[in-house]
Amino acid sequence: MGKRIEMDLQEKEYLIQECLAGRMRMREAARRAGVGHSTMHNWISRYRAEGASALSENGNAQKRTYSEELRQKVVEEYLSGQGSAMAIAEKYKLRSGNLVLDWAKEYHRHREHPKETGGVSMARRNHTLEERVQAVKEYLEAGKGFPELSEKYGTTAQVVRSWVKRYQEMGVAGLEDRRGKRLASQTPRTTEEALRIEKSRLERENYLLRMELDLLKSAGAGEGGSLRQFRQERQYQAVRWAAEEQGYPVAEACRALHISRAGYYQWHSGKEDARTVENRRLAGLVKQIHDESPDKGYRRIRDDLARYYATPVNDKRALRICRSLGIQSTIKYTRHGCTRRASDPQYLAENVLNRQFYADKPNEKWLTDVTEFKYYVGPTVHKLYLSAILDLCDRRIVSFVLRDANDSALVHETLDRALAANPDAHPLFHSDRGFQYTTRVFHDKLAAAGMTQSMSRVGKCIDNGPMEGFWGILKRERYYGRRFTSREQLCQMIREYIAYYNFSRLQRRLGVHTPMEVYTQCRAA
Incomplete structure (x- = not known):
């Protein structure tokens, strides 16, 4: 209102x-x-x-005066369940249904009330079902008159007469006090009453279905996520629309949408609690992070909130906010590639690493691999190959090289760059059994650098799992779902992502730090 x-x-x-x-x-x-x-x-x-x-x-x-007979007749009709207070008021052209309720209230309170204010000068009391049945039996069986019974039971002769009439028409059920009970929930006592009750039930059922349909349309059923404050925002708006524009009761509308009436009125007052205000602030930060990096899921968004926005929250809260905003991480595509034996290997090494994917210090264990990217120039498809070396201690990319051909020069240059950046490194060097890594020349380069060579077993991609995982992360966050139309565009994306991965991408396995932060900490220790 x-x-x-x-x-x-x-x-x-x-x-x-x-x-x-x-x-x-x-x-x-x-x-x-x-x-x-x-x-x-x-x-x-x-x-x-x-x-x-x-x-x-x-x-x-301007007070109207009502006759004693009219007041008594109105109260008797209301108490006998012949209509609602509003309906009886309209029937007798009274000012409002509240006047009928006031008269009935005075009837039950045993109080005198001045006639000029519309009161009822009757001192009455409630009667139990047993008292009504007894009064009727005394009339029918003992032959007592209405005046005698009205005096005995503290009521009027007209009320006793109505008891007898209802008993003769409907039996004991006719003497039940059904005031305040919805018609559709009552047990019928006559055929006519059964029809009225069934009609009332069907009308109410149709009314509720129509209201629920209107509410669901207004609230946008099935949209959005699951954070309660945001989801209920639409529901509260729907209830307000239903109440103000369609005339539906607030209580019924709230019940149809499974929300509390108290919650609706608190929202309607415009006063938001502290948690709702905080959730709105967090939602703004989450949306900002998502706009900058659409690939991030709720865990990485939570880590960014704690690290870069000084707003630590738990995972569940971040998940609820992300769901409410329709934010989720990019999907992981099924990988179809696997390690294959070179057709004519010159040198094969054992799986020395043996899936021990951890290291106590940097440059202790390196993994390497080559992956393929595609870009399009008109209808022609071109390929670009990326070779990289990953350190198992801090998970940083030690070096990488981009070339148009997947040949031995690609992996040789990658190794040369890694050694140039880390001249004192003598790590265990693990790769798959690709043809570049099984040549005698490559083995001699590793031996000259003081490195021990290790190779994955045939058909066991997991033997080089962290390196394969990095490819999946890179492609899922920056490559899949995009179409690159030039080599420069694709190369720029890869270079920028590897810099971001090393210096900015937080990893929980590293204690919510970046690879270069862990590398710096280890070097300083």
Whole structure:
């Protein structure tokens, strides 16, 4: 409900007449007037009962007097379940259903109330089902009259007469107190009542289905992720739309979307709790990281938050925020390649590494391999080969070379660059059994550098697992899903990524550090 709008008598009367004519929904009229749905309903009831004069500002101050007979008849009809307070008020042209409720309340409180205020001067009490049955039996079997029974049970003769009539029509079930119970949930006592109950049930079921369909359309069912504050944001907006524009009750709308009414009203008040505000801030940082590196999943985003944004959060929270924003890491493609024996190997080494993928210090164990990339110039497909050496201690790329041909010169230059950057290195050098690594020349280069050669077994790609893993990381984060149209573009991407990998890419196996940070720490130790 918005801020109440000052309206003159003619504007109020216009809105009411539009509602009565069916040209405007009551919720829409209430929204235009800046009042609640119940207030608008009261205006309409007063207008029906007293005309336009009831809408004046001093209308509430003008008290109407009601006869004793009318008040008693209204209360009896309400207490016997013949209609709701609002329906009975409209039937007898009373100002509102609240007046019926007030009369019934005074009836139960045993209090006198001045007639000029519309009170009921009856001192009555509630009667149990057993008392009603006993009173009816005394009338039917003992022959006692209505005045005697009304005096004995503290009620009126008309009430006792209504008990007898309902007992004769419906039996003991007719004497049950069904006030406050929804019609569709009651057990029918007559054929007519069963039809009314079934009709009410079907109408309510249809109403709820229609409301749920409208809500799901408005909330965007199936969109977004699972962070509660963000997911419920759309649901809260849908509830507000349903209540203000479609006239659905807030409680029913919240129940249909499985959210709490208290949560909706807190959101509606515009006051967000501290955690919601913090989640919104984190979502902005997560989106910024994702825009810079779309390949990152929630774990690496969490590491970046802690390292570069001084915002440590746990993995689950980062995952919820990423899901709410539709962020996920790039997929891992199935690898079809594997180590194959060279057709005519000149030298073969044993698998000395034996899958011991760790090292205590840098330049203790090096792995190497060659991988293939493609780029397109018009309809022609061109290939580019990357050879690299990886250190098992800090997982840095020691050296790499790009060439258009996969030949021995490619791996020889890669080794030369690694030795030039690390002249004192004498590591265990592991590779697969590619033809470049099984030549006598390459073996002699390793021996001259004081290195021990190790080779993967045939058909055992995992023997060179960390090197294969680096290829997968590079291609998954920068290569797959893109189409490179020039050699320069592809080479630039590879060079920039290897620099990023060595100096900026955090790795949890390294204690959330970069390879070069670990290398520097080890050299300083």
